[in-house]
Amino acid sequence: MILPIVAYGDPVLRRKCEAIGPExxxxxxxxxNMWETMYQANGVGLAAPQVGRPIRLFLVDTSPFAEDEDFSPEEQEKLRAFKRVFINAQMQEETGKKWAFNEGxxxxxxxxxxxxxQDTITLRYQDAEFxxxxxxxxxxxxxVIQHEYDHIEGILFTDHISSLKKRLLKGKLTNISKGKVQIDYKMRFPAVKRGR
Incomplete structure (x- = not known):
């Protein structure tokens, strides 16, 4: 079942998420449902708070990046084969050189x-079988993992950009929360009254 993706401005996106157990x-x-939702929206990752659940769960499938010619054949192969469920993830270390990449x-x-x-991380997590x-x-x-991990910590990618850029985006972000945006997947907007 395809779930609505929670839009910017919803408080669930700012919560530090809770650990869960097999029960x-x-x-x-x-x-x-999260895999189905992510694929329908052409995403490469999706975190539980994005579907309204404040729990430490996210999914990643980097196969769409495998066609990108900017990556070496080895990197493309690694991206093509990577599909994973992360539960109760805890960042152990972020190291390596810093690099910029265009995120959405x-x-x-x-x-x-x-x-x-940073380009290297060590993560402790549980898989779907715990x-x-x-x-x-x-x-x-x-x-991609850092981006999704941020979600379960209540952090958005826009938190990583300069305050000037944030100010420039303020109007656009407000419009997103009000549902004034063209999208081709199901969303839930915090500033839109339900029941109309």
Whole structure:
């Protein structure tokens, strides 16, 4: 089932999310619905708060980046094969050189900005079967994971841009929260009254 994606301005996007256990109600269905929602919106990652759930869960599938000629054949292969569920993730370390990349977000449609992040991360997390992993990721994989990890910490990519750029985007962001944006996927807008 395709779920509505929560738009910028909804308080759920600013909450530090709660850890969950295997007993979380209908978790397998939620994960399945999140994959379906993400693919329908042409995303490469989706975090639970983006569908209104303040829990430490996000998904990543970087295969759409595999066609990008800017990446080496090895990197393309790595991106093509990467599809993962992250539960209760905890950042252990962010290292390496900082690099900028143009990011966007399904909760903030029609806005893309260069965001600088470190190129290597180590993350402790559980998979969909609640098996523990500690893994190091680099390059674009690290970037996508950092973006989704930020969501479960209540951080948006626009928090990483300069205050001048934020001021310039203020009107656009307000319009997004009011539903004044052209999108081709289901969204829930915080400043739109329901029941009309």
């Amino acid at each position: 979380y109600p209908e978790l397998a269905t939620l994960i399945e 977000c399904l909760s903030i449609p029609d806005i893309r900005e260069d965001v600088t992040r 098996k523990e992993h500690t893994e190091t990721f680099d390059g674009l994989l690290a970037r």
